[in-house]
Amino acid sequence: MKKVSVISINFNHNHITEELLDSITRENTYQALEIIVVDNASKINPVPEWKEKYPSVKFIRSDINLGFAGGNNVGINAATGEYLFFVNNDTEFTKGLVETLVSTLNDETQVGMVSPKIRYFDQKDMLQYAGYTEMNYYTCRNRCIGQFEKDNGQYDSVTGKTGFAHGAAMMIKREAIDKAGKMPENFFLYYEEMDWSDHIKHAGYEVWVNMQALIYHKESVSVGKKSALKEYFMNRNRILFIRRNANFIQRLFFYFFFILIVTPRNIITYSKEGDSGFTKMLLKAIWWNITNNINSTYLGYALK
Numbered sequence: 001m002k003k004v005s006v007i008s009i010n011f012n013h014n015h016i017t018e019e020l021l022d023s024i025t026r027e028n029t030y031q032a033l034e035i036i037v038v039d040n041a042s043k044i045n046p047v048p049e050w051k052e053k054y055p056s057v058k059f060i061r062s063d064i065n066l067g068f069a070g071g072n073n074v075g076i077n078a079a080t081g082e083y084l085f086f087v088n089n090d091t092e093f094t095k096g097l098v099e100t101l102v103s104t105l106n107d108e109t110q111v112g113m114v115s116p117k118i119r120y121f122d123q124k125d126m127l128q129y130a131g132y133t134e135m136n137y138y139t140c141r142n143r144c145i146g147q148f149e150k151d152n153g154q155y156d157s158v159t160g161k162t163g164f165a166h167g168a169a170m171m172i173k174r175e176a177i178d179k180a181g182k183m184p185e186n187f188f189l190y191y192e193e194m195d196w197s198d199h200i201k202h203a204g205y206e207v208w209v210n211m212q213a214l215i216y217h218k219e220s221v222s223v224g225k226k227s228a229l230k231e232y233f234m235n236r237n238r239i240l241f242i243r244r245n246a247n248f249i250q251r252l253f254f255y256f257f258f259i260l261i262v263t264p265r266n267i268i269t270y271s272k273e274g275d276s277g278f279t280k281m282l283l284k285a286i287w288w289n290i291t292n293n294i295n296s297t298y299l300g301y302a303l304k
Contacts, residue, residue: 002082007075028093067189085101113172132163164194180205188233198245235282
């Protein structure tokens with residue numbers, strides 16, 4: 001039996017993380033499992049209390065906020081499993097989840113990364129993710145398959161290649177990480193899993209979705225549905241993703257597309273919705289990409 005390391009990040013949402021841990025205790029039946037929680041410098045350190053409450057869980061406290069990728073990489077360094085299961089702290093497990101994903105990685109040697117079906121926690125019959133389409137590298141657009149559809153089993157027969165794994169829940173072979181590298185820390189928030197998926201593909205592996213496995217997701221608990229932080233990193237990292245993964249012609253087309261179409265459209269939208277302050281975040285995101293190389297870990301605006 002392959003050992004699975006579950007890795008999750010906490011940042012100022014202690015009760016949400018506890019709900020995840022409780023769901024694992026309640027639903028999981030896979031025996032060879034270790035659980036690692038990395039606290040990303042929460043204002044109130046929950047680790048001492050958690051060690052008493054969850055003695056079987058490995059807790060790691062970071063004194064600085066390392067972001068989604070940096071926190072997960074701390075978890076990778078501490079993990080002892082052959083398969084690593086990265087889950088957002090705002091998810092909850094269901095029965096058979098781990099076993100089903102493990103069987104995919106066991107049976108399909110070419111697969112390096114697999115995600116389950118994801119449904120919204122607050123609307124349990126609504127899909128969030130049934131796979132991704134491939135990326136259009138000229139516009140940096142793709143589609144999340146099934147999102148906002150009622151789950152009537154229409155995708156349940158789907159087990160196979162997908163454009164990208166979903167960052168809320170993805171199980172990865174350690175050998176794939178060894179070849180492709182760890183999660184890219186220069187993204188900090190958003191697009192890390194897409195960049196990682198591409199690099200795992202380039203390392204010779206396939207990325208799959210298995211719709212027989214299910215996890216529930218409480219969307220946008222950590223950052224919020226709409227915030228300056230989210231707006232900054234979504235734009236900054238969209239550009240960065242293309243810079244890191246597209247060819248020259250694709251990059252050139254995207255730059256014109258983003259400056260001439262995306263930027264004015266977003267500014268108009270901000271103005272209409274009363275979020276004119278977001279324009280500053282958009283311009284900061286563009287400027288960051290002009291002044292930093294593709295491997296820079298300088299965050300610019302970040303958490304200021």
